Amino acid sequence: MDVASTPSPAPLVPGATAPGAADDAFPVVFDDGCALCPRRCGAARDRAAGFCGESSTLRIASYGRHFGEEPCFTGAYGSGAFFFSGCPCHCFFCQNAQISLPDGLGHPVTDDQFHDMALRLIAEHAVNLNFVTPDHVWPHVEALCRRLRDRDGATLPFLFNSSGYHAEALLDRALATCDIFLPDFKFCSPALAAEVMGDARYPEIALRALDRILGAKGFLTPFDPSGTTPAREGLLVRHLVLPGHAEDSLELLALLRREFGPLLPLSLMSQYTPTPAAIRRGAPWNRALDPTEYNQVIDAAESLGFENVFIQPLGSIPPGPAATTPDPFLPDFSSAAPFPGNPVPPPFPAS
Numbered sequence: 206m207d208v209a210s211t212p213s214p215a216p217l218v219p220g221a222t223a224p225g226a227a228d229d230a231f232p233v234v235f236d237d238g239c240a241l242c243p244r245r246c247g248a249a250r251d252r253a254a255g256f257c258g259e260s261s262t263l264r265i266a267s268y269g270r271h272f273g274e275e276p277c278f279t280g281a282y283g284s285g286a287f288f289f290s291g292c293p294c295h296c297f298f299c300q301n302a303q304i305s306l307p308d309g310l311g312h313p314v315t316d317d318q319f320h321d322m323a324l325r326l327i328a329e330h331a332v333n334l335n336f337v338t339p340d341h342v343w344p345h346v347e348a349l350c351r352r353l354r355d356r357d358g359a360t361l362p363f364l365f366n367s368s369g370y371h372a373e374a375l376l377d378r379a380l381a382t383c384d385i386f387l388p389d390f391k392f393c394s395p396a397l398a399a400e401v402m403g404d405a406r407y408p409e410i411a412l413r414a415l416d417r418i419l420g421a422k423g424f425l426t427p428f429d430p431s432g433t434t435p436a437r438e439g440l441l442v443r444h445l446v447l448p449g450h451a452e453d454s455l456e457l458l459a460l461l462r463r464e465f466g467p468l469l470p471l472s473l474m475s476q477y478t479p480t481p482a483a484i485r486r487g488a489p490w491n492r493a494l495d496p497t498e499y500n501q502v503i504d505a506a507e508s509l510g511f512e513n514v515f516i517q518p519l520g521s522i523p524p525g526p527a528a529t530t531p532d533p534f535l536p537d538f539s540s541a542a543p544f545p546g547n548p549v550p551p552p553f554p555a556s
């Protein structure tokens with residue numbers, strides 16, 4: 206899709222400023238009746254937080270050059286990632302629960318500060334700007350992207366790094382704004398989706414989203430697993446294999462193969478770590494993934510003929526319950542450097 210040829214979409218929130226509708230459409234304004242995500246909780250976010258836990262004020266928990274993505278998104282200098290506070294999904298095992306749940310960690314930032322942070326990452330040669338689960342803060346993100354492209358002439362790709370749980374109107378706007386799409390496809394079973402995030406509609410919503418993204422952007426390109434030539438555009442689907450639910454992963458792979466063919470780029474992740482909330486749920490959520498479960502899923506991907514698949518090394522699965530085992534994939538957002546292996550994040554701009 207030629208982004209420049211995409212018609213300007215309508216505002217998502219009744220009464221909201223349509224980002225980019227006018228040259229000076231900053232900062233973004235929220236108004237009554239938020240419908241940015243499929244919860245459609247209708248919160249008046251200029252006055253109160255919605256189900257996602259966030260008001261109209263943008264809060265960012267961490268930002269910086271991030272090496273925790275697949276190599277095609279990090280290249281030599283890292284992905285310029287923004288981790289936002291709040292989330293519409295509320296998966297009970299969320300690995301980012303410190304920031305994703307209501308009243309989670311985060312710094313309020315203005316749109317001008319957000320812009321300064323992005324310019325800093327660009328100056329540090331980040332290979333893309335990576336917006337992690339951005340649906341509930343989308344007006345801020347879209348405004349930033351338009352400002353960077355239209356006023357600053359930024360050419361690096363914008364990466365929509367998401368849950369797969371999207372309102373269609375928002376997805377249209379994201380497709381008109383971002384270049385790379387990295388959605389999860391979390392579950393195939395509506396019952397499992399209902400158990401984990403309280404919305405049995407997730408599988409159909411995520412499948413529709415994949416179809417829409419693929420139609421607009423195609424498969425990830427270039428697909429260079431070494432990261433020597435970072436991706437510029439297109440779709441890669443992520444799936445976290447869950448303990449005790451390998452069967453769901455097998456059904457999900459069969460569905461993806463049927464719908465999108467063997468060239469669909471995939472990342473099959475093994476890094477599930479039981480958080481305190483997951484441990485309280487009991488088995489099977491209170492343990493790490495068993496390598497035999499993960500191998501079963503990898504073998505299925507191979508049998509189905511998928512050609513472009515990222516696999517996490519089995520050695521990266523923490524042995525036994527993570528309650529007693531430190532996990533390198535579980536960030537600590539209360540720390541000045543939440544992700545081991547990343548450069549120390551830059552400071553937040555002074556208010």
Ligand code: SF4
Binds near residue numbers: 239240242246250257
């Ligand atoms: S983004 Fe937040 S406030 Fe808006 S509909 Fe979703 S949960 Fe509600």
